Every structure is written in C-alpha cells, then in structure tokens.
Amino acid sequence: MLAKQGWRLMQGKNSLLYGCFKAKYLPRWSFLEVVETPNSSFVWRSIMVSREILERGSCWRVGDGLAIRVNRDKWIPNHPTNMVIHPPQEDEWEWSVVELINWTTRTWDRQLVETKFHSEDVEAILRIPLSRRHSIDKLFWLHNREGKYSEKSGYHLAKQLWREVDSQGECLTGGGINPNRRGYTGSVSTGExxxxxxxxxxxxxxxxxxxxxxxxxxxxxxxxxxxxxxxxxxxxxxxxxxxxxxxxxxxxxxxxxxxxxxxxxxxxxxxxxxxxxxxxxxxxxxxxxxxxxxxxxxxxxxxxxxxxxxxxxxxxxxxxxxxxxxxxxxxxxxxxxxxxxxxxxxxxx
Missing domain, CATH: 3.30.420.10 (Ribonuclease H-like superfamily/Ribonuclease H)
Structure with a gap:
C-alpha cells in the first residue's frame, strides 16, 4: 500500500496527497529525486522505503521530452535497463530528450541520434513512437499491460529485488524491504x-x-x-x-x-x-x-x-x-x- 501512495505522488500532482507533501518534501524535486531528511515524518519515511521498487519498475513515456534526462533517466522501453547503454562521450549539460526530436515533422532527429549514440542505442531510440500532438512526459509501470502500478505486480517485483539482494548478500537502500510484508511492497517478433x-x-x-x-x-x-x-x-x-x-x-x-x-x-x-x-x-x-x-x-x-x-x-x-x-x-x-x-x-x- 505504501508503494501505491508513492505511485500516486508520481502521477497525480493535482491530488490532495501531493499537495500535502509538496511544500515540505518536494519543493523543487520529484519523488524519485528527493533526498530523505533526518526530521522527516514517520509516514514520509515509510513511503520513501518503497521508492526503490517504484524506481526499478517505472519508465518514462516520451511526450515532449522536457522532463526526461537523456543519460540519467529510464525512457527507452523494450531495451535492457531501459536506459542508454552506451552514454555519449560528450555529456551534454542537462541534456533532455526534447533536443533529440524534430518538431517540424514530430519525429526523431535521425541524423542527430545517429551522430551522438552507439548503433545499439540508436536502433532502440528510433523505435520509440512519438505523438502527433503536444503531450507531456509521463511515467508508466513496466510490469503490467495497463501501465499502472498494482499491488500484485509490485509484490512480485519486490520478491525479485529481495532475491537479488539475498544472492549478493547486501541490503537494499533504505533497508527493511520485505516482499512478504504488504506494507512495503511497492522482442516480440514484428510483422506487417x-x-x-x-x-x-x-x-x-x-x-x-x-x-x-x-x-x-x-x-x-x-x-x-x-x-x-x-x-x-x-x-x-x-x-x-x-x-x-x-x-x-x-x-x-x-x-x-x-x-x-x-x-x-x-x-x-x-x-x-x-x-x-x-x-x-x-x-x-x-x-x-x-x-x-x-x-x-x-x-x-x-x-x-x-x-x-x-x-x-x-x-x-x-x-x-x-x-x-x-x-x-x-x-x-x-x-x-x-x-x-x-x-x-x-x-x-
């Protein structure tokens, strides 16, 4: 349930929940970027525990590209890690996805993409479909068809993370994520x-x-x-x-x-x-x-x-x-x- 509240903070910026937490905890940063402070409330610390699950299971859907950082965010679906695998040698300052789009044709700027990225990343980027209209960037959930976080999919992802941590003998950031505790759960062939x-x-x-x-x-x-x-x-x-x-x-x-x-x-x-x-x-x-x-x-x-x-x-x-x-x-x-x-x-x- 806590992961679901975190998902609401990521999606519903007009909700009462977001309004209550924004002034104190999210003045300039998003939920995935904010740093936990020592004087945080118990409720906020509990929601923050689920952030790793949400960060692992979410991905950006490219709209206008203004909110997506090219080298830091997950924005390439159907691609390993959903991120740029081979970062460009020239690390542009605050480089956003919006700079990779040709807004005259509302398609990817193929020449720029092929110049800046490795061929493996180029193919994945050019496969991302773009909207014909002006749409904002939105996060979607990777682990079900609907694209919305669900307790069931979050529970299975938490179990997967727990197995990975258990095999490595390490602890998750934030600690205490147990997939058995509900309160902390957060290429197909082409054709013609x-x-x-x-x-x-x-x-x-x-x-x-x-x-x-x-x-x-x-x-x-x-x-x-x-x-x-x-x-x-x-x-x-x-x-x-x-x-x-x-x-x-x-x-x-x-x-x-x-x-x-x-x-x-x-x-x-x-x-x-x-x-x-x-x-x-x-x-x-x-x-x-x-x-x-x-x-x-x-x-x-x-x-x-x-x-x-x-x-x-x-x-x-x-x-x-x-x-x-x-x-x-x-x-x-x-x-x-x-x-x-x-x-x-x-x-x-």
Missing amino acids: ACLCFSGGIQSIPEPPSCTECNGEEFEMGTAAWTPVQTQLRCSYFPGNSSVRIQGEVMASFLARGPPIADSEEAKLLACRKALEFAVDTGFTYIVVEGNNTVVMNAILSSRTAYSWLGHLYDDVKCMAAGISNLTVSYVSRTANSVAHSLAHFAKKY
Missing part, C-alpha cells in the same frame, strides 16, 4: 500491417511467423472505395500478386512504417495512419475494424491509457472525436482475408 477500409477501415497484422520481413519493418497500405456496389477479389501467389477491384476506387496510399515492438503497436500505428488518411481525404463515414481486442477496446474506452502506448491511443481518440460518424469494432482474422492479401501485395512496393 495493412490498412484498408471498405466504407471504413480495417487494421490487420502479418502473422508472427512471417519470414519475408525478417522482423525489421512493416508496410502500411490503404485502399478506400465506395461501400455500395463494391466487390473485391484478391489473390496472392508466391512471386506473383494481383488485386482486382470491381467498384469505384476513391483513394489509396502505401507507406512504410517504422520498426515495431509488438502486435499491439503495429495495429495501433496502422489505425492512426488510416484515420489520418481518412480525415485528410475528406471521408465523413468511417468504420474502423481490427482483430486485436486490446486495441479496439482501448480505443472505445473512455478511461485514460497509462501504458507506454498511451499517447498513441490519445492521438487516435483525439482524431476520432473530430469525426462525425465513426464506428469501431472487433472482427475475427478470418474475416480479413481481403486486407490480408492486400498486405502481401503492399510488401512488394
């Missing part, structure tokens, strides 16, 4: 996504067993056509692809997406790209269909997304709010044979 909508949008992935893309990048292709009197017949053969569309094609596009970490990210990026395309083209009636229940339910949910992809969900929801007639639903993969064939066809271009 193709977007298409017939009177709407469909977002589907390439099966994880795909051997053609080698797990590096995925293609995004979208075709839009009139929902009335439209029939599609697509066929895919190794070395020979053909797509025959009977009906009036209204718009289409093909784009190469960035490297991805998992299926959820692929489908979410595909959905965002498809909505951007639909809005730019002027469609007012859009149907979004996907075979990932996690992504579809998160888009439909009114709850805030705290995971490492939360800012991408916010992008999709923001665009969806501006569309007068939008339907989002889950469909089985077997219903996406046409889009699946289009995905194979798009890979050749």
Whole structure:
C-alpha cells in the first residue's frame, strides 16, 4: 500500500496527497529525486522505503521530452535497463530528450541520434513512437499491460529485488524491504500491417511467423472505395500478386512504417495512419475494424491509457472525436482475408 501512495505522488500532482507533501518534501524535486531528511515524518519515511521498487519498475513515456534526462533517466522501453547503454562521450549539460526530436515533422532527429549514440542505442531510440500532438512526459509501470502500478505486480517485483539482494548478500537502500510484508511492497517478433477500409477501415497484422520481413519493418497500405456496389477479389501467389477491384476506387496510399515492438503497436500505428488518411481525404463515414481486442477496446474506452502506448491511443481518440460518424469494432482474422492479401501485395512496393 505504501508503494501505491508513492505511485500516486508520481502521477497525480493535482491530488490532495501531493499537495500535502509538496511544500515540505518536494519543493523543487520529484519523488524519485528527493533526498530523505533526518526530521522527516514517520509516514514520509515509510513511503520513501518503497521508492526503490517504484524506481526499478517505472519508465518514462516520451511526450515532449522536457522532463526526461537523456543519460540519467529510464525512457527507452523494450531495451535492457531501459536506459542508454552506451552514454555519449560528450555529456551534454542537462541534456533532455526534447533536443533529440524534430518538431517540424514530430519525429526523431535521425541524423542527430545517429551522430551522438552507439548503433545499439540508436536502433532502440528510433523505435520509440512519438505523438502527433503536444503531450507531456509521463511515467508508466513496466510490469503490467495497463501501465499502472498494482499491488500484485509490485509484490512480485519486490520478491525479485529481495532475491537479488539475498544472492549478493547486501541490503537494499533504505533497508527493511520485505516482499512478504504488504506494507512495503511497492522482442516480440514484428510483422506487417495493412490498412484498408471498405466504407471504413480495417487494421490487420502479418502473422508472427512471417519470414519475408525478417522482423525489421512493416508496410502500411490503404485502399478506400465506395461501400455500395463494391466487390473485391484478391489473390496472392508466391512471386506473383494481383488485386482486382470491381467498384469505384476513391483513394489509396502505401507507406512504410517504422520498426515495431509488438502486435499491439503495429495495429495501433496502422489505425492512426488510416484515420489520418481518412480525415485528410475528406471521408465523413468511417468504420474502423481490427482483430486485436486490446486495441479496439482501448480505443472505445473512455478511461485514460497509462501504458507506454498511451499517447498513441490519445492521438487516435483525439482524431476520432473530430469525426462525425465513426464506428469501431472487433472482427475475427478470418474475416480479413481481403486486407490480408492486400498486405502481401503492399510488401512488394
């Protein structure tokens, strides 16, 4: 429970709890940076005991990059230690992640990143998806899908830390962290996504067993056509692809997406790209269909997304709010044979 209060201090800066402790203990520093003082209250010292668990299990989600220090903070998900493994030789003073972003295109400044960092870190940094909007940096919990701290995940992390300390014969900073005391607990293969909508949008992935893309990048292709009197017949053969569309094609596009970490990210990026395309083209009636229940339910949910992809969900929801007639639903993969064939066809271009 104490770790949960610490998590609230890290997340809810408008809460009454944060307001009570800020003036005395957090005047200039965050909860993860503040130094415990001898005259601290018993409650504050108890919460501080859980800080090591929260620091170990949390990571920054890059928004505007202003609050994230390049060489000191954990901000690279799906990367060992979640930090820069090979720090640049030139240690910039107060170097923040905001300096690595090209705000004109809202993408990473590839040239600067490749110049400053080791190739292993470069690949991991360029994989981090960025928001299309101005969003602030937020901490998320690494040990569950929701990105929010839970007592269960904190308990298991505390047990892991305790085993590590026990094997080394040392004591944790702050001492007294026992995972059996509740009061003190605090790469997936990539694939290919193709977007298409017939009177709407469909977002589907390439099966994880795909051997053609080698797990590096995925293609995004979208075709839009009139929902009335439209029939599609697509066929895919190794070395020979053909797509025959009977009906009036209204718009289409093909784009190469960035490297991805998992299926959820692929489908979410595909959905965002498809909505951007639909809005730019002027469609007012859009149907979004996907075979990932996690992504579809998160888009439909009114709850805030705290995971490492939360800012991408916010992008999709923001665009969806501006569309007068939008339907989002889950469909089985077997219903996406046409889009699946289009995905194979798009890979050749």
